[in-house]
Amino acid sequence: MGEVPGLRERKKLRTRRALTAAALRLFMEKGYEQTTVSEIAMTADVSTRTFFSYFASKEEVLLFNSRENLGRVLRTVAERRSGESAADLLARAVGAVFDVVSADAEIEWEIASVNHLIMTVPSLRAHALLLLFDTQREMAEALHRACPDELDLVEAAAAVGGVVGAVKLAGFIRLNRGAPPAEVMAACRRAAEMALAGLRAISTPPA
Structure with missing residues (x-):
């Protein structure tokens, strides 16, 4: 607590x-x-x-939630439970972010608004791409450190990229179709679950 x-x-x-x-x-x-x-x-x-x-600037306002969420993911990943698989650890880390966001309609609206601005303001797109790259790099490195027995750095990068990419694309598609923030978050959560199911299938040895 x-x-x-x-x-x-x-x-x-x-x-x-x-x-x-x-x-x-x-x-x-x-x-x-x-x-x-x-x-x-x-x-x-x-x-x-x-x-x-x-x-520090107007741009920094748009980045605050992303940095807070990254911090939640990194803290969760650093506290891998005994016997926890990389897929389950990544699921728990991503789920921690979804739980915080979904519990607060204001944060949900803020994230949806930021993503809408990124889609519609050209000057923000390049910075958003760099932030996305840095976020995934930090997540992949943290996952590899937590699960060196299960994933090398390339595999950790692929796992993180698959989940984050699925979440981002699902969210942007729902936003582009005018869905309200709660529906956008539901789509993001579903996309994460599908990507994680694929990761579990790959990492589970055949019977």
């Missing part, structure tokens, strides 16, 4: 969430390029200086 955040941490979290929500709503209403940092700060009822104490 995790520690309950103190008052200071809860206040910081509320401010960060207010800035994120304000930024995403402005990006969706006005456009990413047309929105300024001062407008985001004003909408969140904080100073521009406060904005920069949380985020």
